[in-house]
Amino acid sequence: xxxxxxxxxxxxxxxxxxxxxxxxxxxxxxxxxxxxxxxxxxxxxxxxxxxxxxxxxxxxxxxxxxxxxxxxxxxxxxxxxxxxxxxxxxxxxxxxxxxxxxxxxxxxxxxxxxxxxxxxxxxxxxxxxxxxxxxxxxxxxxxxxxxxxxxxxxxxxxxxxxxxxxxxxxxxxxxxxxxxxxxxxxxxxxxxxxxxxxxxxxxxxxxxxxxxxxxxxxxxxxxxxxxxxxxxxxxxxxxxxxxxxxxxxxxxxxxxxxxxxxxxxxxxxxxxxxxxxxxxxxxxxxxxxxxxxxxxxxxxxxxxxxxxxxxxxxxxxxxxxxxxxxxxxxxxxxxxxxxxxxxxxxxxxxxxxxxxxxxxxxxxxxxxxxxxxxxxxxxxxxxxxxxxxxxxxxxxxxxxxxxxxxxxxxxxxxxxxxxxxxxxxxxxxxxxxxxxxxxxxxxxxxxxxxxxxxxxxxxxxxxxxxxxxxxxxxxxxxxxxxxxxxxxxxxxxxxxxxxxxxxxxxxxxxxxxxxxxxxxxxxxxxxxxxxxxxxxxxxxxxxxxxxxxxxxxxxxxxxxxxxxxxxxxx
Amino acid sequence: xxxxxxxxxxxxxxxxxxxxxxxxxxxxxxxxxxxxxxxxxxxxxxxxxxxxxxxxxxxxxxxxxxxxxxxxxxxxxxxxxxxxxxxxxxxxxxxxxxxxxxxxxxxxxxxxxxxxxxxxxxxxxxxxxxxxxxxxxxxxxxxxxxxxxxxxxxxxxxxxxxxxxxxxxxxxxxxxxxxxxxxxxxxxxxxxxxxxxxxxxxxxxxxxxxxxxxxxxxxxxxxxxxxxxxxxxxxxxxxxxxxxxxxxxxxxxxxxxxxxxxxxxxxxxxxxxxxxxxxxxxxxxxxxxxxxxxxxxxxxxxxxxxxxxxxxxxxxxxxxxxxxxxxxxxxxxx
Numbered sequence: 001x002x003x004x005x006x007x008x009x010x011x012x013x014x015x016x017x018x019x020x021x022x023x024x025x026x027x028x029x030x031x032x033x034x035x036x037x038x039x040x041x042x043x044x045x046x047x048x049x050x051x052x053x054x055x056x057x058x059x060x061x062x063x064x065x066x067x068x069x070x071x072x073x074x075x076x077x078x079x080x081x082x083x084x085x086x087x088x089x090x091x092x093x094x095x096x097x098x099x100x101x102x103x104x105x106x107x108x109x110x111x112x113x114x115x116x117x118x119x120x121x122x123x124x125x126x127x128x129x130x131x132x133x134x135x136x137x138x139x140x141x142x143x144x145x146x147x148x149x150x151x152x153x154x155x156x157x158x159x160x161x162x163x164x165x166x167x168x169x170x171x172x173x174x175x176x177x178x179x180x181x182x183x184x185x186x187x188x189x190x191x192x193x194x195x196x197x198x199x200x201x202x203x204x205x206x207x208x209x210x211x212x213x214x215x216x217x218x219x220x221x222x223x224x225x226x227x228x229x230x231x232x233x234x235x236x237x238x239x240x241x242x243x244x245x246x247x248x249x250x251x252x253x254x255x256x257x258x259x260x261x262x263x264x265x266x267x268x269x270x271x272x273x274x275x276x277x278x279x280x281x282x283x284x285x286x287x288x289x290x291x292x293x294x295x296x297x298x299x300x301x302x303x304x305x306x307x308x309x310x311x312x313x314x315x316x317x318x319x320x321x322x323x324x325x326x327x328x329x330x331x332x333x334x335x336x337x338x339x340x341x342x343x344x345x346x347x348x349x350x351x352x353x354x355x356x357x358x359x360x361x362x363x364x365x366x367x368x369x370x371x372x373x374x375x376x377x378x379x380x381x382x383x384x385x386x387x388x389x390x391x392x393x394x395x396x397x398x399x400x401x402x403x404x405x406x407x408x409x410x411x412x413x414x415x416x417x418x419x420x421x422x423x424x425x426x427x428x429x430x431x432x433x434x435x436x437x438x439x440x441x442x443x444x445x446x447x448x449x450x451x452x453x454x455x456x457x458x459x460x461x462x463x464x465x466x467x468x469x470x471x472x473x474x475x476x477x478x479x480x481x482x483x484x485x486x487x488x489x490x491x492x493x494x495x496x497x498x499x500x501x502x503x504x505x506x507x508x509x510x511x512x513x514x515x516x517x518x519x520x521x522x523x524x525x526x527x528x529x530x531x532x533x534x535x536x537x538x539x540x541x542x543x544x545x546x547x548x549x550x551x552x553x554x555x556x557x558x559x560x561x562x563x564x565x566x567x568x569x570x
Numbered sequence: 571x572x573x574x575x576x577x578x579x580x581x582x583x584x585x586x587x588x589x590x591x592x593x594x595x596x597x598x599x600x601x602x603x604x605x606x607x608x609x610x611x612x613x614x615x616x617x618x619x620x621x622x623x624x625x626x627x628x629x630x631x632x633x634x635x636x637x638x639x640x641x642x643x644x645x646x647x648x649x650x651x652x653x654x655x656x657x658x659x660x661x662x663x664x665x666x667x668x669x670x671x672x673x674x675x676x677x678x679x680x681x682x683x684x685x686x687x688x689x690x691x692x693x694x695x696x697x698x699x700x701x702x703x704x705x706x707x708x709x710x711x712x713x714x715x716x717x718x719x720x721x722x723x724x725x726x727x728x729x730x731x732x733x734x735x736x737x738x739x740x741x742x743x744x745x746x747x748x749x750x751x752x753x754x755x756x757x758x759x760x761x762x763x764x765x766x767x768x769x770x771x772x773x774x775x776x777x778x779x780x781x782x783x784x785x786x787x788x789x790x791x792x793x794x795x796x797x798x799x800x801x802x803x804x805x806x807x808x809x810x811x812x813x814x815x816x817x818x819x820x821x822x823x824x825x826x827x828x829x830x831x832x833x834x835x836x837x838x839x840x841x842x843x844x845x846x847x848x849x850x851x852x853x854x855x856x857x858x859x860x861x862x863x864x865x866x867x868x869x870x871x872x873x874x875x876x877x878x879x880x881x882x883x884x885x886x887x888x889x890x891x892x893x894x895x896x897x898x899x900x901x902x903x904x
Contacts, residue, residue, distance in 0.1 A: 015619060044668040052608045133623025134607065139617045191670035198671065213669040213676055214862055215854040216754055239751065241852040246750065253743045254750050439603030440617055463611045486616040
């Protein structure tokens, strides 16, 4: 009898115990074992300030966090801060010259110490030290001072009005690092702190156990993480190396890994791998656009030092009618199908997103119109010769078209060359190794800044959601030239006083609708000049195993931005 | 012989200095930029600052001198401190542009997996090559010899980026027997973990061994054929020695002299890693380190690695020469 009584009591106690656990609302941290991620480009360091590469920024985002970040829809979300400061709630000064952030209560570093405003101030000092060569310094552009008002409050003062103040310490590219850990690593001493750079102490869901540069990272759940039931995974194995196809294979075909990043491979191959049923391909669209830049200056080698400078306009590409014909001849939908699959969409704008900023004025480019293109060139007085190439006043419509070496880009080149031959344009193709093409070496004639060709193709984008700095790329002052050591972002040498005026106006406009309006106007002006021909709005393509739940891929922030929510799907 | 060795070692010093200078200029003068692979969202001013902090803009000779000083003085001092507990003042060590950490630390971290995989492959390759070479020569033009020739042709001509992916597709994707990705964090401490290690090593080792086998078995076959027709073989047979002794003792010993030289000359390639095979199986050893450093324009790493390979090659050339003298009494250097 007594035994039975005990048994009943025990049962009751157990019931109550499970009841409370259930009522508590969350499950145990680390319940789902190991998560295996493969990034075929392996991270070289875990300090995103010392390397601006995507692979470093994304891997570090599991450990380091910022005040606020962008979710998968591009919406700014408070992260370490307890809310987003705005002019309305008083967080942003009325004259737009300062912003005040308040930290969440009780956030702890993984070593148990408290996160304070001083860490934020230190991060700013660390990145802006002139000898440090900080890769994310542009996030602190226009910041006059960052001060700790008290332990929980950070005040950022700008040198002038800043209509979009959410740059410094926002997003995965400018996270807060721990002052205590990096105190002796300022400036030229930054590379000497290998232990800190390879194992930063963070506030994020995971802690670094071991980092092998360019090979593998082992992490485990952060005991101090502010959300008691997260992360669901106890361990993360973050492997690097190989190539995109084998990374895709390891998730979709052999199921050795749970998540693979950046799978820009033949879309047919990717979908045949996906058909095995082990995992899903996911895409996220940000602001990346594959585009053609139409050189407005003359790249003729006979011009010597003045080659490709605005002193000598291009003999025929400055005429928007030619650019328009070139654009109309392209079947963008086919380019997407051949090279990008689900990772691409037809784009008629150089600024395709966020939705509020995307213009609809240029959508006619979505369908190919060879006859129309031919007519425009006929009307402009360009006559087809015996070899099928159009000429006018002794000038031949013959262009060199360059891009970086990459299978998809070479396919695109070949298709475009074919279409252009149908409208009487002769095309000579070139491709240059990416590290040379995108390298800033002023001694090399093959960089994309020098642009010693008529047309070049690559992808560009902007980080975050505000296009102000991006649209400012096409000011006259941004034109690369020998004087500026060929630095500058206005590759096609577009120059318009009207455009420059819009850029200035945007830098003084705060209201979101007005800013969107200005951005659209600038985009349309560029499109009408046909100095940029947008081709494809490119998304990030990744794959995850079917058993992995909670993935919300984002192109606005790190793809791993919500890794704390990832779990094993039951 | 000792005099000869010492003389050669001294001669190696200017050779190595010259090699390092040539490597440096090849890497430096080719268009490469350590910031080229960064996203385009990073503006040019910031890139310039990064280059400055890396020291890329200094005059070439200053950069070379600095590297030489770090290699010859800072690194040895640092390792002396590490092993003997001395407290020499160590200047800045050789720092990689990519990781911003000492290059030698990464090299040492990666040495084990390269030695394990590539070294095992070399040994396995030799062990397979020896019987094939001997038997192919002894039964010249037999079916076995023809098959051996065929396999060697495949070994010589099929690149590992094809054979590697092929075996992955067969054994990992179709059959699901072996892992396609090498786990460098795996620790062997029990029978089960040894089995896992064995499984993940089979494919890269066999892909690499095929090449070694092809090379060495051809050499041994040719060398055996030369010797089998010599007078001393006829003498041995006339004395009434068994075929086993004639072939495996008399002929083989003489045939091995050139083959051992070839084997010795191949040892540095073990340390060089296997660039392509390491990439295919994600072994992430020294070969993979070299290739990604070249892609990233990481001059200090490329320079240090290639210099190490140069040292090994010069050293093993000497070893091969000395071995030749030891094995063949007809050859004397003094």
